[in-house]
Amino acid sequence: MFYDLGVRDFLDRAESVYPDRIAVVDEPDQPAAPWGEVTYRELARRAGAQAANLDALGVPVGGRVAIVSHNSARLLTSFFGVSGWGRVLVPVNFRLAAAEVRYIVEHSGAEVVMIDPELKPLLDTVTAKHVYVLGEHDEQIFGGDGEPRPWAGDESATATLNYTSGTTARPKGVQLTHRNLWLNAAVFGLHTTLNDNDVLLHTLPMFHANGWGMPYAVTGLGGRHIVLRKVDGTEILRRIEEHGVTIMCAAPAVVTAALDGAAKWEGEVPGRDRVRIVVAGAPPPTRTIERVRAELGWEFIQIYGLTETSPLLTVNRFRSEWADLDPHEQAKRLGRAGTPALGVRVSIDTDGEVLVQSNMNLDGYWENPEETARVQEGNWFHTGDGGSFTDGYLTIADRKKDVIITGGENVSSIEVEDALSSHPAVREVAVIGIPDQKWGELVTALVVTDGSPVTAEELITHCRDYLAGYKCPKRVEFLDELPRTATGKIQKFKLRKPFWDGQDRQVN
Structure with missing residues (x-):
């Protein structure tokens, strides 16, 4: 016999086994009226009403249904x-x-936007x-007691x-x-040993690779979600104590924030001796891992993965x-990306690139068959x-693709270069990531001008018209020319x- 796997399995189990247990404690400080404490029975009802x-x-x-939201119980329900x-x-x-949100909505063909x-x-x-605006249009989104049309399910969908x-x-x-x-x-x-007594604080944006899958896993095991809107x-420490x-x-930037909070x-x-913190985006310095374990007394777990891999690929746990x-x-050993997660195969090709096989790898890139074929060549991602x-x-x-990871977010160097190149004073530009203690890597622009007077501050301000703030350069340096091949x-x-001399690896 065969039954399709589906994300509703996690909510169905929680509703069946833990109907009266508190599922989620919503963020109390938000512009929309918070939902407060919601049981799994009620969470399932609201999800069904949304459908x-x-x-x-x-x-x-x-x-397609798009949602642009900070962490919230409404976003959790929408999963x-x-x-x-x-x-x-x-x-x-x-x-x-x-402009970036508009592109995503249009490219995805979303019929509904929240x-x-x-x-x-x-x-x-x-x-x-x-x-719809969340909070203002809740009746239209989550209201009513209508029964959704049944869906047989398709795990390949x-x-x-x-x-x-x-x-x-x-x-x-x-x-x-x-x-x-x-x-x-x-x-x-399985790798983080979740159980029904776990309480998850959403310090990770839920939009980020679907909160790494924790909205599903914690729900399926009947754990409790604590929504944190802004880091x-x-x-963070207050919520840990309260809940x-x-x-x-x-x-890594959130780890630094927690350490700073602990100092005060x-x-x-x-x-x-209770909290375990799962970190990804870039390996923190060994000293930071030591401080998490000694000053906070939390277990440090590192993972590696990409949005394209759902994201889990490797796990490093003591x-x-x-x-x-x-x-x-011990901290130095925890600084590695880790061992392959169950069901993941890892290989290194002749160029030193990391290749992976798993059942969590993406189905493809939306309306981009050429790029899909490229990243899946040879049946490896x-x-x-x-x-x-x-x-x-x-x-x-090393990061072979031209991507900077700053504060756990991917930034395309090409995208930033495009924005800078639209300034009339910029003749040439190259954007790179350089090591930074807080953010992991700092978006840095190396600019050749046409001779017109322009300041770093002007170029950074110019980028904000085109890009999210975290993508904009934090540092601009002016050069006479950029080094080129023949x-x-x-x-x-x-x-x-x-910038990277003295570093033992070319990522931070």
Whole structure:
């Protein structure tokens, strides 16, 4: 016998086994009226109502529904209310500029767009057949008691369409199937030893690779979701103390924020010997890992993955064989990308690129068969990262694709270069990432002008008209010329060299 895997399985189990348990505690400080505490019975009812309302709008199975939102109970519900009955959820990065959001909505063909009230200016530029503001239009989105039309389920159907920056100027839509997401959630939960007593603090934006799958995994096991709208180190510690948080997922910048908050915290830091923090985006410095374990008393778990892989590829968690090592050596070993997760195969090609096979790899890029074929050549997913695989552990040493990871977010160098090149004073530009203690990598522009007077501040301000703030250069340097090959290609490795000298790897 065969039954299709589907993301609604996780909510169905929670509703069946834990109907009266608190599923989610919504963010109390937000522009929309918070939902407060919601049980799994009520979460399932609202998800079903959302599906029924999409039925009434005539959104077909396979239709795209976009949501541009900070972390919220409404967004959490939409992972099930949209995808659970066969539509495709398009979770959009709320930090993007209006032009970027408009492109994603238009490229995905979204019929419905739901927008956070803080982002209402998007209504001036983003259009779709149906546009709603979360909180203001809750009755139309989550209201009513209508029964949604049954959907038989299809594990090979696209469940979410996640847009990610890469080697092109435009973001690519990553098609993740129900099978991809189901297996990622199950394997992630297994490796992080999730159970029904876990309390997840959403320090990771839920739009980011679907919160790495934790919205599904925690729900399926009956855990509790604590919504955090905006990252603040002290507030993270306060929520851990108030709600008994046991697990978080975060980019390195969030780890730094928590350490900064702990330095000002009065009394014992909450969560000692209880919290485990799962970190990805870029490996933090060994010293930061040491501080998490010593100053916070939290377990440090590192993973590696991409939006295209749902995202889990490798896991690095403390193992008993390291017990006799000193804390510095333990932290150093935890700084590697990790061992292949269950069901993942890793290989390094002759050029040093990391290749992976797994059932969590993307189905394809939306309306981009050429790029899909390129990254899936030879039945391996080509990550674009350079690394080594020794004694069962993957170490990422270089980023072969032209992407900067800053604060856990991907930034396409080409996209930033396009924005800068539109300034009349810019003749040539190369954008690189340089090491930064807080953000991992700092977006840095190396500019050759046409001789016109222009300042770094002017160029950064110019970029803000085209790009999200985190993509804009934080540093601009002016050069007389850019190094090029005989064929005219800019030699970025020469531009990076003075910034990365002394580093043992070319990612941070």
